[in-house]
Amino acid sequence: MRSYGSSSFGKPIKMKFILPLLTAGLFVLSSAAQPVARTKHLFIITIDGFRWQEVFTGADPLLIGNSDYVRDTGLSKQLYWDSSAEARRQKLLPFFWGTIARQGRLYGNRLLGNKVNVRNFYKISYPGYNEIFTGHTDAISSPNLAIPNKNVNVLEYLNNTAEYHGKVAVFTSWNVFPFILNGQRSGLPVNSGYEPLCEQGDSAAGLIDSVMTTMRPSKTRHDQLTYLSAREYITQHHPSVLFLGFGETDEHAHQGRYDLYLQQAADIDRMIADLWYMVQTDPYYKDSTTFLITTDHGRGWKPNKWCTHGFWAQGSGDIWMAVLGPDIQPEGELRMHAQVYQKQIAATIARLLGDPAGPGHPPGKPIAVPAVAPLAGLPLRSATAPTGAPAAPATGVALAVQSR
Numbered sequence: 458m459r460s461y462g463s464s465s466f467g468k469p470i471k472m473k474f475i476l477p478l479l480t481a482g483l484f485v486l487s488s489a490a491q492p493v494a495r496t497k498h499l500f501i502i503t504i505d506g507f508r509w510q511e512v513f514t515g516a517d518p519l520l521i522g523n524s525d526y527v528r529d530t531g532l533s534k535q536l537y538w539d540s541s542a543e544a545r546r547q548k549l550l551p552f553f554w555g556t557i558a559r560q561g562r563l564y565g566n567r568l569l570g571n572k573v574n575v576r577n578f579y580k581i582s583y584p585g586y587n588e589i590f591t592g593h594t595d596a597i598s599s600p601n602l603a604i605p606n607k608n609v610n611v612l613e614y615l616n617n618t619a620e621y622h623g624k625v626a627v628f629t630s631w632n633v634f635p636f637i638l639n640g641q642r643s644g645l646p647v648n649s650g651y652e653p654l655c656e657q658g659d660s661a662a663g664l665i666d667s668v669m670t671t672m673r674p675s676k677t678r679h680d681q682l683t684y685l686s687a688r689e690y691i692t693q694h695h696p697s698v699l700f701l702g703f704g705e706t707d708e709h710a711h712q713g714r715y716d717l718y719l720q721q722a723a724d725i726d727r728m729i730a731d732l733w734y735m736v737q738t739d740p741y742y743k744d745s746t747t748f749l750i751t752t753d754h755g756r757g758w759k760p761n762k763w764c765t766h767g768f769w770a771q772g773s774g775d776i777w778m779a780v781l782g783p784d785i786q787p788e789g790e791l792r793m794h795a796q797v798y799q800k801q802i803a804a805t806i807a808r809l810l811g812d813p814a815g816p817g818h819p820p821g822k823p824i825a826v827p828a829v830a831p832l833a834g835l836p837l838r839s840a841t842a843p844t845g846a847p848a849a850p851a852t853g854v855a856l857a858v859q860s861r
């Protein structure tokens with residue numbers, strides 16, 4: 458554990474000040490031996506191919522009025538338009554900008570110089586999720602095909618620890634996740650595509666399953682059904698680590714339907730708000746659950762390229778990340794110039810849970826997520842400045858969240 462602080466330069470420090478400083482330093486170091494974090498549970502949520510542009514500036518002025526992409530431009534504008542970007546993003550994503558912005562952190566507003574980027578060459582889904590969950594950016598022979606991933610993922614690492622064994626669950630809309638997460642090797646319970654819950658004696662699960670049997674076969678399940686399945690599983694089994702992968706934003710974008718892409722994003726924001734309300738009103742999860750929300754890739758930034766993504770479409774590597782939880786120092790959208798990468802997210806996930814599989818598993822340097830002050834009566838974290846010391850800047854680069 459390291460404690461970073463600003464030092465004084467130029468003037469020699471008088472000896473009489475050194476002893477108190479050393480004492481303070483020792484106190485912080487000894488406290489760091491017993492760090493305390495409140496996060497016991499982590500929900501990782503992904504919104505497939507959802508651009509940073511919409512996260513930080515709401516509906517795109519060059520797209521929302523374009524009848525090639527929006528069926529009813531007047532109605533879409535009524536729902537999501539405002540001349541101010543702040544008002545637009547609030548209209549589109551009220552949970553992001555009402556709750557996460559107040560209580561959490563949002564990385565990736567490139568207009569402020571804060572950047573999150575994909576590191577893999579492809580900038581499409583399989584390599585993106587591989588990067589998020591394994592920390593690897595290796596060449597993939599047939600990207601996006603249902604081929605078992607050779608890389609070990611962070612959920613697998615967690616599931617192999619005593620603390621989280623049997624407490625990890627995955628619910629995704631896209632049906633390639635059993636291969637990306639190599640469910641056969643990892644043994645993770647991965648519910649993807651139109652896969653039923655099959656919960657004995659659970660009438661709600663039975664209802665969700667019966668609705669799914671009526672759906673037209675597709676590689677991507679309706680996000681609402683994925684969400685309802687996950688929600689029912691959470692109610693019944695209380696997993697500690699959950700990955701919830703939404704997929705329809707990417708589907709609507711590929712179809713060139715900017716109106717439906719916005720509708721879906723707003724719906725996902727509402728589902729995440731519902732999930733947050735659910736955990737914060739359940740004593741098992743309340744004030745001990747962190748959400749990490751991100752995307753697998755960006756999309757083209759040019760008005761005629763927003764539907765697509767890949768190494769050929771400029772902007773596809775530009776992404777974002779949001780965190781919200783009891784240990785997270787609230788900062789809203791980060792305003793400092795910084796660059797982090799998707800391949801750091803796997804290690805960040807492990808770090809938020811206190812690196813239970815040991816440092817370096819999975820590989821990568823965690824993204825710095827500054828922590829709030831410790832609970833009253835509990836030992837100080839090493840990230841907390843000693844009393845009387847200048848407050849450390851809440852920049853997202855100076856301090857790291859502490860292990861539990």
Ligand SMILES: [Zn+2]
Nearest residue numbers: 506707711766
């Ligand atoms: Zn796509």
